[in-house]
Amino acid sequence: MDDQFKTLSMFEAKLGKDGVVKMLARHRVNAEETIAELSAMKNRNSIDLDSVRMSAHRLCGGSGSLGFKKISGLFDKMCEAADLADNTEIIRLIGEVEKENEQLRSAIKERYPEIE
Numbered sequence: 632m633d634d635q636f637k638t639l640s641m642f643e644a645k646l647g648k649d650g651v652v653k654m655l656a657r658h659r660v661n662a663e664e665t666i667a668e669l670s671a672m673k674n675r676n677s678i679d680l681d682s683v684r685m686s687a688h689r690l691c692g693g694s695g696s697l698g699f700k701k702i703s704g705l706f707d708k709m710c711e712a713a714d715l716a717d718n719t720e721i722i723r724l725i726g727e728v729e730k731e732n733e734q735l736r737s738a739i740k741e742r743y744p745e746i747e
Contacts, residue, residue: 634700635698635699635700635701635735635738636698636738636742637698638696638697638698639651639655639697639698639742642654642697651743652743652745652746654697655697655739655743655746656745656746656747658693658694658697659736659739659746661689661690661693662690662693662694662732663732665686665689665690666690666728666729666732668682668686669683669686669687669725669728670725670729672725673721673722673725673726676722678718678721678722680713680716680721681713683709683712683713683721684710684713684714687706687707687709687710687713688706688710690702690703690706691703691704691706691707691709691710694706699735701731702728702731702732702735705724705727705728705731706728708720708724709721709724709725709728712724
């Protein structure tokens with residue numbers, strides 16, 4: 632079994648597949664919107680440290696609670712970079728998050744085709 636879906640499998644055993652699909656769909660909408668906002672900051676080369684910190688903290692916890700360790704770790708590093716006001720590192724991490732999010736989106740779509 633794919634390691635990143637272990638946690639969702641445990642949720643599925645308790646909530647059923649429909650429950651997991653609803654929970655995951657809400658998370659994905661929030662994640663996609665927030666990552667788009669972070670990408671826009673990167674593309675403008677205009678980083679709002681408070682916004683980055685709050686967004687990264689929220690998505691670190693949300694992604695981690697669903698078992699998505701890699702992207703959660705990237706958001707954790709982004710929080711640290713925001714605390715240090717390291718815009719160069721934040722921009723680099725946003726790029727890493729964009730790549731990981733693409734891979735995660737594909738894996739989720741394969742496992743849960745009901746989620747767009």
